[in-house]
Amino acid sequence: xxxxxxxxxxxxxxxxLLLAACLAGQPALAEPEVVNLYTARHYQTDERLYSDFTKAxxxxxxxxxxxxxxxIERIRQEGANSPxxxxxxxxxxxxxxxxxxxxxAPLKSAVLEVRLPAHLRDxxxxxxxxxxxxxxxxxxxxxxxxxxxxxxxDLAAPALKGKVCVRxxxxxxxxxxxxxMIAADGEEKAEAWARGVVANFARxxxxxxxxxxxxxxxxxxxxxxxxxxxxxRALNSPAAADKAMVANLAVAMPGQQGRGTHVNVSGAxxxxxxxxxxxxxxxxxxxxxxxxQIHFADGNNEWPAVAGLRTANPGLASLGTFKTDTIDLALxxxxxxxxxxxxxxxxxx
Ligand code: FE
Numbered sequence: 001x002x003x004x005x006x007x008x009x010x011x012x013x014x015x016x017l018l019l020a021a022c023l024a025g026q027p028a029l030a031e032p033e034v035v036n037l038y039t040a041r042h043y044q045t046d047e048r049l050y051s052d053f054t055k056a057x058x059x060x061x062x063x064x065x066x067x068x069x070x071x072i073e074r075i076r077q078e079g080a081n082s083p084x085x086x087x088x089x090x091x092x093x094x095x096x097x098x099x100x101x102x103x104x105a106p107l108k109s110a111v112l113e114v115r116l117p118a119h120l121r122d123x124x125x126x127x128x129x130x131x132x133x134x135x136x137x138x139x140x141x142x143x144x145x146x147x148x149x150x151x152x153x154d155l156a157a158p159a160l161k162g163k164v165c166v167r168x169x170x171x172x173x174x175x176x177x178x179x180x181m182i183a184a185d186g187e188e189k190a191e192a193w194a195r196g197v198v199a200n201f202a203r204x205x206x207x208x209x210x211x212x213x214x215x216x217x218x219x220x221x222x223x224x225x226x227x228x229x230x231x232x233r234a235l236n237s238p239a240a241a242d243k244a245m246v247a248n249l250a251v252a253m254p255g256q257q258g259r260g261t262h263v264n265v266s267g268a269x270x271x272x273x274x275x276x277x278x279x280x281x282x283x284x285x286x287x288x289x290x291x292x293q294i295h296f297a298d299g300n301n302e303w304p305a306v307a308g309l310r311t312a313n314p315g316l317a318s319l320g321t322f323k324t325d326t327i328d329l330a331l332x333x334x335x336x337x338x339x340x341x342x343x344x345x346x347x348x349x
Contacts, residue, residue, distance in 0.1 A: 033058060033060065034279065035062065035085045035086060035280050036062045037088060038071045038088070039071070040071055041088055041090075045298060049292060053292070056286070059282065068090065068094050069097070075098075076102075086283060087103065091176055091265070092264050093176045094172055095122075096334070098269060103273075104271065105126065106122075106124045106126050107269070115306050116128055116306065121267075126269050128288075129267040130268060130287050130293070130297075130305050131296055131300070131302035132264065132303045133227045133264055134264075135264065136251045137226075139216065140216050141250050144163075144222050148160065150257070151258065152193065156196025157200075162201075165215045166212065166224060166225050169343030170340065170343065173209070173225075176339075178193075179331070179339040183328075183334075191342045195346040202222075203221065204349065209225070209227050213245055213246070228316075229300050229301040232315035235314075236313070253319075255323070261322060262325050268284060293306045293309055294309055301315060
């Protein structure tokens with residue numbers, strides 16, 4: 001598993017420091033405080049987020065990086081001896097997996113409860129959403145009219161037959177979207193929708209969200225499901241290939257006349273066996289502060305979870321404000337397994 005650890009002082013080095021202090025006749029230095037952060041995030045802008053925290057508190061951030069599902073599994077396998085203090089990952093479906101694996105501790109924090117909207121955090125405090133992303137419909141401006149992609153249901157309408165590109169039905173982003181439909185409309189309607197989208201496929205599910213945008217740009221299909229940050233990343237990119245990809249692309253925020261566009265989170269939780277619990281709680285609370293919120297969200301072209309904050313991000317700003325589905329995110333976790341069963345049943349591979 002590709003995991004990169006940023007080194008902390010080793011016991012031998014700590015002992016050497018202690019010895020040096022004793023020899024100099026000075027009081028021994030206290031063990032430096034640290035938070036072991038298990039994270040799937042690897043954005044340049046996050047460096048500033050961590051260094052600002054260390055500057056303000058003297059607590060070092062020791063990052064252990066890996067892929068989302070692998071990090072959860074690693075903490076589970078490490079068990080009581082895990083050095084993990086905080087798990088940081090993306091999508092409610094994965095926070096749910098971590099919760100179900102029993103690796104997260106319920107945390108009561110007045111700071112987090114006041115700062116973060118109730119629908120973006122676990123009532124029991126096992127996970128907290130720190131930024132949001134929306135799952136939207138990307139489409140070719142010259143071939144699709146906005147009123148053809150006003151709702152998620154439109155993706156299943158006969159008008160888009162042979163024109164829809166999507167990634168796998170076992171990917172957490174699609175599972176979470178379908179789970180939100182199960183929660184809002186029931187299994188029967190959710191299954192009918194999934195079946196309708198499968199009937200409209202331009203090609204078998206493949207690639208990631210950016211690959212769907214590439215396929216639209218290349219004329220292989222006209223519409224696709226994408227998370228907003230992939231689109232915004234391309235919009236903000238100076239690269240010629242990205243400029244060419246988005247030139248004829250637009251995104252629609254589905255469900256504006258209904259319950260709103262599906263929104264998910266990047267989030268974190270306190271690990272049950274955290275060896276540095278107090279420092280870990282300080283870090284989680286720091287992430288909900290104004291400056292940290294802006295850095296955290298902007299690092300991946302997302303929106304801060306704290307209301308009323310604006311990032312200086314032209315691509316994100318171009319999406320404007322829109323109505324979001326404020327469904328209890330815990331329901332999205334709860335319906336993951338049903339969502340997978342439906343995708344399997346209708347052949348959304
Ligand atoms: Fe992603």
